[in-house]
Amino acid sequence: DAKTTQPPSMDCAEGRAANLPCNHSTISGNEYVYWYRQIHSQGPQYIIHGLKNNETNEMASLIITEDRKSSTLILPHATLRDTAVYYCIVRAPFRTGTASKLTFGTGTRLQVTL
């Protein structure tokens, strides 16, 4: 799986958009970008994933550059509850009948402040 690089920490004011970058310059053609987050002392929570098109769900938006070498997770209106460590993970797609491991990097610690 391709390696990812994320800033170690970021701050964001409550109500503002949080934009979390991720570099994955060695990503290969069939690898997806997944984002998880981990709130303190809890298990990771899936946020979103994408291949090459931008994706949006009720939690966040994922913007992937055209060359796919980087992506940005956007939390449109951050709240205090969004304070967590955010992990960007690149890996091959899950396929029916198989399951593959996720390799967690160090992630970005997002602190949302009043």
Next chain:
Amino acid sequence: GAVVSQHPSWVICKSGTSVKIECRSLDFQATTMFWYRQFPKQSLMLMATSNEGSKATYEQGVEKDKFLINHASLTLSTLTVTSAHPEDSSFYICSASHGGQGQFFGPGTRLTVL
């Protein structure tokens, strides 16, 4: 849907004793379960992958005789830390997968060995 539970949520034990942690998929059948360990201020590290009905596959450096994994059914996997020592104190997290549906994480179990 896709809820994974762990029991206990925290446990304190004496050095030399064994501790069993359960991981259950509550609303889906998990063909594969993963066990992770997380030390304070560090990322999740995969310990082993278990498929229902077969032996677990351990990551390099993880002692299979110390960390016993049983995945006897499609909804339950157990991790037993045998002869626990203070250095085994950590946050243990499981995840469950049913092929193409991705990985869903449990809330974690905090183990403290005195």
